[in-house]
Amino acid sequence: MKGYPEIITILPPGMGLALAVAVPLLAAALLFRPAARGVVRRLAPLTALPALMLALTGSEEVLPLSWLLLGAELRLDDTGRFFLLFTAWLWLIAAWFAAGYLARDRRAHYFLLFFLLAQAGNFGLILANDLISFNLFFTLMGLAAYGLVIHRRNEADLRAGRVYLTLVVLGEVLIFVGLLGLIFTTDGALNLPTAMGEGPPPGSFTFFFLLGFGVKAGMLPVHFWLPLAHPAAPVPASAVLSGAMIKAGLLGWLRFLAPPAPAATVDPATASPTMPEWGLLLLLLGLAAAFYGAFMGMTRQEPKTVLAWSSISQMGLITTALGLGLSAPELFPRVLETIKLYALHHGLAKGALFLAVALAAYRINGKLLTCGVLLPALALAGAPLTGGYFAKDQLLALGQAFFADPAAGSLLSPGWWEWLLKLSGFATTLLLLRFLALLRQQWQQNNRPDNTAATTPWSMLLPWGLLVLSGLPFWSFYLPAITVPMPEFTLPMAPGMLPGTLLPLLAALALAWLLRRRWPARLVSEPQEPRTVKRLAAAWHAGAGWTGRTVKTLDQLLQRLWQTLATVWQQPARQLEKQVALWPMAGCASVLLILLLFYLLL
Numbered sequence: 142m143k144g145y146p147e148i149i150t151i152l153p154p155g156m157g158l159a160l161a162v163a164v165p166l167l168a169a170a171l172l173f174r175p176a177a178r179g180v181v182r183r184l185a186p187l188t189a190l191p192a193l194m195l196a197l198t199g200s201e202e203v204l205p206l207s208w209l210l211l212g213a214e215l216r217l218d219d220t221g222r223f224f225l226l227f228t229a230w231l232w233l234i235a236a237w238f239a240a241g242y243l244a245r246d247r248r249a250h251y252f253l254l255f256f257l258l259a260q261a262g263n264f265g266l267i268l269a270n271d272l273i274s275f276n277l278f279f280t281l282m283g284l285a286a287y288g289l290v291i292h293r294r295n296e297a298d299l300r301a302g303r304v305y306l307t308l309v310v311l312g313e314v315l316i317f318v319g320l321l322g323l324i325f326t327t328d329g330a331l332n333l334p335t336a337m338g339e340g341p342p343p344g345s346f347t348f349f350f351l352l353g354f355g356v357k358a359g360m361l362p363v364h365f366w367l368p369l370a371h372p373a374a375p376v377p378a379s380a381v382l383s384g385a386m387i388k389a390g391l392l393g394w395l396r397f398l399a400p401p402a403p404a405a406t407v408d409p410a411t412a413s414p415t416m417p418e419w420g421l422l423l424l425l426l427g428l429a430a431a432f433y434g435a436f437m438g439m440t441r442q443e444p445k446t447v448l449a450w451s452s453i454s455q456m457g458l459i460t461t462a463l464g465l466g467l468s469a470p471e472l473f474p475r476v477l478e479t480i481k482l483y484a485l486h487h488g489l490a491k492g493a494l495f496l497a498v499a500l501a502a503y504r505i506n507g508k509l510l511t512c513g514v515l516l517p518a519l520a521l522a523g524a525p526l527t528g529g530y531f532a533k534d535q536l537l538a539l540g541q542a543f544f545a546d547p548a549a550g551s552l553l554s555p556g557w558w559e560w561l562l563k564l565s566g567f568a569t570t571l572l573l574l575r576f577l578a579l580l581r582q583q584w585q586q587n588n589r590p591d592n593t594a595a596t597t598p599w600s601m602l603l604p605w606g607l608l609v610l611s612g613l614p615f616w617s618f619y620l621p622a623i624t625v626p627m628p629e630f631t632l633p634m635a636p637g638m639l640p641g642t643l644l645p646l647l648a649a650l651a652l653a654w655l656l657r658r659r660w661p662a663r664l665v666s667e668p669q670e671p672r673t674v675k676r677l678a679a680a681w682h683a684g685a686g687w688t689g690r691t692v693k694t695l696d697q698l699l700q701r702l703w704q705t706l707a708t709v710w711q712q713p714a715r716q717l718e719k720q721v722a723l724w725p726m727a728g729c730a731s732v733l734l735i736l737l738l739f740y741l742l743l
Contacts, residue, residue, distance in 0.1 A: 155204030158215040161192035161225070162265045162278075169257035178250045180718035185253055186237040192229035192264045196222050203270065210277070211331060213282045216270035220477070224392055225267050228385045230611065231492050232260045234604045238496055239377035241600030248292065252375060255288030259386065266389055271331045272320050273398070279316070279389065283309040283357065287388060288369045291320045301369035308356050308366045315353030319397070333396060347419050350397045358390030359456045361430045368441070371449035376499035379445055384492035388484050391456070394463055395477065400470035420467030423460050428561065430457025435568035439575050444498045444583065447576040452491060455521065455568060459483050462536055465543050472543060479535040486528035489612035490517035494576070496605045501584040503597040510584060513609045518577065520612060522570045522649075524640050525640030528612060539564055563645045570649035 157163040164187040198216055211288070217225075236256065243249040269275035287309065291302035301693040323346060324331065356363045367387075371379045398419075431454050438450030459480055466476030497514045518697030520527040540558040 155189065155202055155215070157195040157199050158202065158204040158217060158268055160266060161195050161229075162215070162261055164188050164191050165257045165261040165264070169254055169261070172250050172254045172257075182240065182249065185240065185257070186233050189229045189233035189236065189256060189260065192225055193233060196226035196229055206274075210273045212268040212271065213274040215265075215274075217268060220392070220395060220481070222265050223309055223481050224388060224484070225264065227488050228263060228388065231381055231385045231608075232263070232490055233610045234496075235377040235381045235494065235574045236260075237604040238380070238499075238601050239375070241462045241598040242375065242499055243379055243716075244598070244600075250377070252289065252292050255285045255292075256378065256381075258282075259381070259609050260283035260287065263381075263389060267392065268604070270333050272324065272333060273331060275333055276316065277319060279393070281302065281474040282386060282389060283313065283667040286378075286382065289372045289382070292375055292378070293373070301366075301373040305366045307490055310362055312353045312356030312363070315356070317350045319346045319349030319353060322349065323397070347398065350393065351419060351423070354390040354393035354397075356390065357387060358394070358460070359387055359430075359453045360390075360460055361433065361453075361457070364430065364434075364453045367453055368437075368446050368449045371452075371495075372443055372445045376495055377444075379448075379498075379569075380413045380495040383448065383495060384488040387452060387456065388488060391459060391463075391480065391484060395480065398463070398467065399477075400467060400473055417468045420469075422464070423467060424464030427460030427462075427464055428459045430454060430460065431565045432568055435565070436571045436573045441575075442579065444501075444576055444579045445495065446542075446581065447572065448491065448498070449493055451521065451569070451572055452487075453573065454565075455483075455487050455491075458533075458536065458565065459487075462539060462737050465539050467547070469543050472539060475535075475539060475542075475635045479532070479539055482528075482535060483532040486520060486532045486612075489608065490520045490529070493517040493605065493612055494521075496601075496608065498580065498583075500597055500601060500605060501580050502587050503601075504588055505584070505597045507584065507588070507601075513606065514577065514580065516609055518573045522568045522573055522646055523642070525647060530642065533562060533566070566645035569651050570646050571653060574649065574653045584707060621690070 161524070166183065168181050168188045171181050195217065199222070201217055201219075204215040206215070239249075239252070248250070259282050262278045262280075262285060265278030266275055266282060269278055284306075287302055287306050288289060289297050290305050326346070352360075352363065356366075359367050367383075370382065374382060398671060418704050434450045434452075434454030434457060438447045438454065439448050440723075441450065461478050462479050462483065466473040494514065494517050497510065521528040523529040523533045540553075540562070541555040544553050544555050651708060
């Protein structure tokens with residue numbers, strides 16, 4: 142493919158596709174031999190290397206496996222290559238990090254078994270080119286991740302695992318129904334609709350793909366496994382859950398919901414006239430998730446839980462991009478590139494932040510940890526010259542192009558769309574400040590002179606540093622080779638754009654400063670401040686003069702407003718999520734979906 146280096150290899154055609162999936166499966170099989178477990182644990186990061194090399198240097202190819210299942214087929218296309226690139230890198234880094242993180246864990250080989258199975262499933266669904274193998278690998282990844290969630294086997298982890306497994310089974314039923322419907326409406330064809338314009342949309346079965354893959358993508362209202370699974374899973378598993386596996390649902394949407402190309406000839410009998418309505422639904426759900434996830438995360442007390450809600454919020458923004466593409470098929474090529482860019486940026490940044498949570502439990506230099514955490518945090522907040530800025534700039538341009546079209550109706554104006562994205566950036570920045578404050582408290586607790594925390598091992602520090610550096614936007618010089626258009630580098634430096642870009646960040650910093658002493662639920666007590674600082678703070682909050690009294694009154698009003706909103710918003714949300722997560726409700730939903738399938742097929 143143009144833009145990639147020429148590959149010189151002695152491997153037969155298609156062997157790279159086979160090795161990408163077979164190597165982690167073979168390593169997982171070797172774990173059943175106790176004598177081989179030590180070797181597998183040391184070489185586990187290398188199991189992602191074939192997939193990474195395939196993404197970097199492989200050419201577009203197809204590997205038919207007519208002897209497997211009903212005739213499986215693996216394929217490397219542009220979209221699959223892009224997802225395989227950052228996914229394989231995240232799995233490699235997480236396995237390398239896990240070697241030090243689980244060095245003294247007696248159940249490390251169990252973790253590694255499920256880790257490798259989920260990794261093989263993730264690579265396989267990216268490369269699958271037929272419906273059966275795609276569903277097989279998707280199921281393998283989802284079920285293997287259950288073993289990662291319940292690794293520690295305590296009561297809270299088992300409960301989180303039950304909720305996760307409930308939603309995984311529900312999602313698999315939904316996807317299976319959608320696949321059956323797709324097979325029936327295409328006269329039994331099993332080929333995967335991997336690119337825009339290769340086939341008609343799934344018609345009446347769009348709902349099943351939207352909700353089925355939405356479970357894995359953390360879409361509202363099937364998002365609530367994320368805040369439970371991330372705190373339960375070990376940190377390396379959380380990094381790939383949020384950075385890589387959550388993108389599998391996004392890839393499923395792209396594979397099965399891509400509208401026909403504008404010039405493509407589509408049979409009116411099979412084309413779906415309701416795709417714009419589904420796009421509008423995704424647009425509204427995505428915007429709701431962007432703000433709902435950010436606000437709920439601000440009320441949490443555990444750093445990993447805050448990051449889980451951040452993933453729900455960020456995936457909400459990606460969902461809005463997909464909604465724009467389904468509502469306006471002529472924009473879908475640009476939407477596809479925007480989603481790719483957002484997936485890459487979010488995967489690298491979120492993986493680095495999750496790994497930083499584990500490092501804060503060790504004795505580590507505070508400046509090093511701060512620098513390594515601020516870089517991905519600023520990217521998620523959309524600071525200028527970061528990957529998040531480029532992704533949000535693309536999303537802003539898409540929305541303005543869509544809402545400027547009179548055919549889009551009067552739902553929003555381009556100006557309102559811009560302000561919504563700015564408010565989303567404001568909420569994301571507050572959420573990340575909450576995460577940074579909690580992480581700082583955890584680091585302070587483990588780095589006091591009387592604490593006996595161990596020094597950070599290099600087997601954890603080095604992969605984390607590489608992941609942080611890979612999240613810097615220097616990859617923008619390489620991404621045009623994989624068909625991701627980037628804004629001009631002069632845009633972030635334009636004097637007229639800087640105030641608008643920095644406004645959400647500065648406003649969030651100002652509000653956080655006002656609430657710095659009233660933020661709910663500190664984890665640990667902060668160390669004593671210097672006497673001079675304490676006196677200045679006492680003078681400030683004593684209300685000396687009308688300025689001090691005004692600021693103190695505003696501080697109290699903001700605190701009361703915050704507590705009221707948190708109470709009103711949080712309690713109903715928890716009750717609703719608790720009811721939806723019950724097994725009987727999942728079983729009834731599965732039965733209703735099966736009945737709906739028969740109704741649609743008759």
